[in-house]
Amino acid sequence: MKISYTLNGQKVTDEVNPAQPLTEYLRSRGCYSVKRGCETANCGLCTVLVDGRPVLSCSTLTARIDGKVVETMEGLQSEAAEIGTYLADEGAEQCGFCSPGLIMNIIGMTRELKNPTEDDIRNYLAGNLCRCTGYVSQLRAIRKYLAEKEEA
The missing domain is CATH 1.10.150.120 ([2Fe-2S]-binding domain)
Structure with a gap:
């Protein structure tokens, strides 16, 4: 699936596995501040901002960031x-x-x-x-x- 979004101020268009957790995808893009903790949406370690709001990236599918603005600590x-x-x-x-x-x-x-x-x-x-x-x-x-x- 092709998605377009903004990551830390940079426009990105990428081919992604829509079922991949956002945590894994962001780490593959060099956002190592996004950590894996419980992987059950209970600890908050994987928090990123999507359209300015905190989101648990371990329980968010990568496909859901299409058209959105994503911010990590790197940005x-x-x-x-x-x-x-x-x-x-x-x-x-x-x-x-x-x-x-x-x-x-x-x-x-x-x-x-x-x-x-x-x-x-x-x-x-x-x-x-x-x-x-x-x-x-x-x-x-x-x-x-x-x-x-x-x-x-």
Whole structure:
């Protein structure tokens, strides 16, 4: 099947297996920030933005991105690095395995929600599993990041 879409700002036309999970396809295109975790849409590691909204790429078929805009951390490096600094400063980035999916969800949240409450943040990021941090430091980092963004 032939699809056309935009990946990290670049127009792409490609012949794809429509049944291939988006995770596999994006990794084959060099988007290694898109990680495999549970492969059951439960951990958030594979999160990418499709038309600006977070999507679990392990449970999305490649055919579904036809005509869409897809963003991965490779295309959002400066924004991702800024968020990553807040996470690191708060001790929220220990092993780092969950960080790409978490950062992609934070970016999606900041684009969608204006002045999110603590409950909004928790609800938006509920699908991101982390075995290292216990989430307290992640929430603290996110609140500080959002506060800085508000001041700017």
